[in-house]
Amino acid sequence: MEFEREQLGNVITSIREKQPIVFHITNTVTINDCANITLAVGASPLMSFCEEEFEDILSFASSLVINIGTMDKQMRESVVKAGQIANKLGKPVILDPVGAGATKARKELVEKLLAGVHFAVIKGNMAEIKSIYGIQNSENRGVDSAEDLENGAEIAKALAKRYDTVIAVTGKQDIVSDGHRVAKINNGTPILAKVTGTGCMTASLVGSACGAVRDYFTAAAAAVAMMGIAGEKAEEHYSVGSGNGTIRTEILDTICNMTADRFMESENIELS
Amino acid sequence: MEFEREQLGNVITSIREKQPIVFHITNTVTINDCANITLAVGASPLMSFCEEEFEDILSFASSLVINIGTMDKQMRESVVKAGQIANKLGKPVILDPVGAGATKARKELVEKLLAGVHFAVIKGNMAEIKSIYGIQNSENRGVDSAEDLENGAEIAKALAKRYDTVIAVTGKQDIVSDGHRVAKINNGTPILAKVTGTGCMTASLVGSACGAVRDYFTAAAAAVAMMGIAGEKAEEHYSVGSGNGTIRTEILDTICNMTADRFMESENIELS
């Protein structure tokens, strides 16, 4: 297992070396933060909503991040196609199913995406992941609600197998699984929830990592841990008068200054 | 009147306790700042432009903020409906009529909104509020231009009565009225105008407050004063080299650290 742990530290090094172009079809709330965190980690962001250029962009991009946070008509009509082009070209696709399950329209879009696109990584909070877990069950068997499962690791493992993907569940403890391996990440702090877009930025880090590293499990686990570490560093500097304005700035700064060594010193990941 | 003053201080406490979900249909310039200020004050932001999910979102949201800053075809076609659903469900709707009167298209959208939706609070600068004031007059009587009125308080009072709403006019002195009560808020500083979106963020604070407090006059007055106080704190820290980058960060930080006590120490509100 020590081999894998070292690989985690190498993810940041690989991103810096390969400088992957990360194509985002993402929400307009946090689109700037996603671009800046992608630059901070050493990759190159490219954002577009223009269906006519998806194929051109994907021909030279290294990965695709789909974030449905502010899905509108344009996105709902084009995003499945974008994922399919990426699949055809062999570029990893990351899904951030923001608010999946919160509304019928989001549930439908996520179902369409899961039916039509193969994802390298699906990253969401527990509510979003549970909502995805319920999709097949409600249609096929109506049983096995997520509550029946022992814990997040079981849900992540089962979903990863079902969709032949890596599942990353963010929460108090983050869980990443490819259906076989499981990483439980104890980095992080509740103050990350005080800044909008830390989830979206995590997906950008996953996209950056998957654009540079073939093992998407390792890529996703390292990326999720990076955001947790950035939160911890921000918390260290938290003092009277600090707030989410400062935290947001420090998250970017910490990712900018992340090295393999700093990552290995700070990571708190259980591998199994 | 001391009773009301205390209620003003309780607004921040109520937001922190109830953590209202504030649904924004807003502009893309300041959408990220609106999300972060909503988190800073203790509420939970939710942004969507997707008409198909408005009803679902409003079923669990606590309030709706409509900001027409970058209104496009999609927004102009869907936003009245959003307001009407909120009305039907009894959720307070806040209008930020950005640039009302500056263009014919904005004037028309504001007229449609005022005709079709009941607003809990309408917040704008004097030019925007005067533009709204002129709508009915030009149609019905062609008289009573805003200039005839003695001052901002009279305009706010008259408009609040006309639309059965709370009017919040921001400016050198901010004025809030429900048609009966008037709050004149002397907090604030011109440097707030150096940061884009301080007006939009004020509307998000009003939305957060109205999602937690039933008395929308008190909610709006407290929210407007909070932004003024945040500007004052930013100005205190203003030194050689500071600029609107730093001010923007400090506004969020100050709202993050706002408490009822700090609010009461800093507020400079005349109630009548």
Place this chain on the structure above:
Amino acid sequence: MEFEREQLGNVITSIREKQPIVFHITNTVTINDCANITLAVGASPLMSFCEEEFEDILSFASSLVINIGTMDKQMRESVVKAGQIANKLGKPVILDPVGAGATKARKELVEKLLAGVHFAVIKGNMAEIKSIYGIQNSENRGVDSAEDLENGAEIAKALAKRYDTVIAVTGKQDIVSDGHRVAKINNGTPILAKVTGTGCMTASLVGSACGAVRDYFTAAAAAVAMMGIAGEKAEEHYSVGSGNGTIRTEILDTICNMTADRFMESENIELS
């Protein structure tokens, strides 16, 4: 030439005095940064995507910045018309052809814009400017690839003449030419590339300058140098722990605090 150098320093003073309204039709990634840098330099930003109000806005705006970074259907259909209205009203139009040449859709939009609109300034990086340089050649003669030209100054000069415009090429050394005069700007630092939108913000500065100063060559040269100086100042403060979060804030702060004197002390421009 000393006369012109002094004029460069006067650009910032003119912006502060005239406070031009800079209408942006721009991308959603950096729209907030563009608004804040416009405020920082002393101008007034106005963003809209609503075709129906373009004429109204342009009637009172001082300049128009077109940035195609996240061009979508709406923008592609309306942006040429916006440029033509500005031309008709005599308002300078600035083009930031983000990613020109990277995709067929972008190339087509840039061609449509160049065919239908007269630009006061076209600002891009070398790849974008070379892509524009190739448009007429590939259609008319198929020769004279940009590589044939001695250097960036020759490309800028030739393009400026072809389109009767000012060309601003950003890079290690920035080059601005109106077809006759050339400014080579040695300000700047690679860390500017670590922050998303520094190119877009430069276009906003150019738009602010062209809204205040009639000589668009001088306006563009001063604006491009300002961003370079802002990067240098950010680099001075760069220390362990700093990153693109902090740099972004400092860019805005430096532009906020720019004066004609500070500009003249820091500018490193070769005029010829």
